[in-house]
Amino acid sequence: MERLNIDCLILIFNELRTDKKSLHSCLLVNKVWCHLVVPILWGKYPWYVIDRKESEKLINVIISQLSSSSRKFLSENNVSLSSTILSKPLTFNYVSLCKFPGAENVSNIINIVNNYDFTKRRDLLEQEIYKLFISQCKNIKELSWETSQPLSLFPGALTCFSQLHSLRINMNIVSSNNLHEMAKICKDLNELIVNKYSQDTPGLISLIDAQRNLKSISFASYYIKKEREGTYEELSNVLARKGCTINNLYSSNLVGVISHSFLSSFINLKELTIYQYDDYKSEKIQEFQQYLAISKFPGLQSLKIGGVSCFKELAMLIEKTEGNLSYVYIDMSNKDAESTGMVIKAIADNCPKIEYLSTYLGPKDLIYVKPLLLHCSKLSRLRLKNLYENNIIGDELLDILTSSSPLSLNNIKLSGGWKYSINSIERFFESYRGRKLLEFGIKDNIHEDNFTIEHIKIIRKYINEGVIGHTNL
Known part of the structure; x- marks a missing residue:
């Protein structure tokens, strides 16, 4: 009976693990309670002082x-x-x-x-x-390695690090030799996050190669020098060797730095995030586009691309998914981007489970918006942005949203570069009466000629009537 009571106490204290004040009170009851509560407090709170x-x-x-x-x-x-x-x-x-x-x-x-x-x-x-x-x-699960100290060589390192599941490394600080030693201990990472990556590092290659079931890998490379272009062959090769286990890839500023031939090996990829805001020669971007176009990720669920124009290639990639894609985010700064409509069409035709979409819309792309809304019944958040100077499609877009939006769509943000008449705005909001629009916003630069005080008054009216929940206007 005493053991049962202790088991019950453990359950109760674990339920209270987010309530530091209550746990501290329990600590003072008696020795038994103290011995049960101290590990919880010290396991969760010591560094939050x-x-x-x-x-x-x-x-x-x-x-x-x-x-x-x-x-x-x-x-x-x-x-x-x-x-x-x-x-x-x-x-x-x-x-x-x-x-x-x-x-x-x-x-x-x-x-x-x-x-x-x-x-x-x-x-x-x-x-x-x-x-x-x-x-x-013993057997810690997470480590953020941001010291030059040779952690993997200290006494007890085998017991401490052999069960690591998540490792974050600052490559500006951690040496290749230290990573090579860690590779001898740590072989069961699920997640590897590499920050400030700037060159092929043998120790890092060894660490990646040693992993038996690496699921997620991230690279943030903010300090790559132009003269180092093309010196990352080993990184590309080791990623290809681990492609069958990886299902989450994040990279920042690696386009044009390493060959993306490894993408074709990522046959089980579920999440792909690539941000590229460094300026590289067009042939470097083209190499990435080519590998993206021939890649196939049938189980892909999340796709985020920023800074590199590749609408055509993204459309080709989306067409080869098997209907599981639920999140698509595209962010570009290239005003000369083409084939924006191909992405919307590919999503309409191949992504019945899509819930979030943020992309660009040109004047010729409106024909794809209605099929998108009709075929994607789970779409709940939609962001449409304008890469072009043309601003005349605002009313037509609102009319399509008015007539065809699925019941799930309750969060909408549109470009501030389009003109919207008062009548089209009112028709759109009336279509949401009885099914609340949780958020409505106008993104980017809001031109005064396009959005006047009268527009604001209309929006405020529908907020007061409970049709709109939140707006940035």
């Missing part, structure tokens, strides 16, 4: 768990800990209960203990803090 005094208390507890050898090493290198060490033995091994600290957490500890000393002593203290957590934390 804002108050300076509370931070100092937390850090005193952590520093007090440094091993005698670490204390001796720091003392011999003139790192003073005397004011932070607690005199009484600790009741719990608090460090083992903590979520593994991020670089900011470790920096905060060092700043308080070492009074913002940025000499070599800081690096030594950082080293010993990481050693402490690696020796005490």
Whole structure:
């Protein structure tokens, strides 16, 4: 019966894990409750301390768990800990209960203990803090690696990191050698996030190659130098080798930097996000467009493309999906973009489950809007933007939305570059009477000639009558 009571208490305390104040009250009831609640509090809340005094208390507890050898090493290198060490033995091994600290957490500890000393002593203290957590934390699931410390070489690294599921790496800080050592330990990542990638790194290639079931991989490359173009062959090759397991790809500014031939290997891809805002030569963009056009992702569910014009290729890609695509976001800055209507037609013909669509609409593309609305009965959020100077299609677009919008469509944003007559605006909002339009907005630059005070008055009227929930106007 006593065991049953403890099991019930555990369930109750876990339900309260988001209520720090209540958990703290439970902590004070008796020893049994204390031993059940402390792991929950220390597992969730230690790094969310804002108050300076509370931070100092937390850090005193952590520093007090440094091993005698670490204390001796720091003392011999003139790192003073005397004011932070607690005199009484600790009741719990608090460090083992903590979520593994991020670089900011470790920096905060060092700043308080070492009074913002940025000499070599800081690096030594950082080293010993990481050693402490690696020796005490078992089988952590997430790590954000933003330190030059060789984490994978510290005692206990095998037990600490072998079960990692998610790893975020700052390539400006973490060395290739350290990544190579981590590859020997960490082989079961589900998610790998690589920030500030700027060149082929053998250690990173080894780490990716070592993974047995990598599902999601992200690259953010903001500092790539033009002279390094074409030097990323190994990255492209290793991505191709892992293509059959990866179902989520995110890349920023890799178009024109590496060959995208690996895309054809991503046969199980479910989410594709590519943002490209660096200016590269047209032949580099064409290479990406060619590989995108021949790729086939039958299970694709989410597609986000920004900065690179490829409407024709996107349409070809969408046509080869098998009806599971539910989210499409396209963002361009190229005023010369062509084939915008092909994307809308491809979605209308192949995406019955589409729920969110943000794309561009030209004067010749209106013929595809009605089939889109009629065939995509789950569409709930629609954003239509204007890449062209022509502004005469506003009324015709609103009339199509008035007559053909599915019942699910309750969130609409349109370009501010189109003209809308008062009558078409009123007809459109009347069509939503009885089925609330949760949000209506006008995007981009709103021309005064296109949207007047009278338009605003009409919108305010329908807001007051409960037809519109929210607007940016």
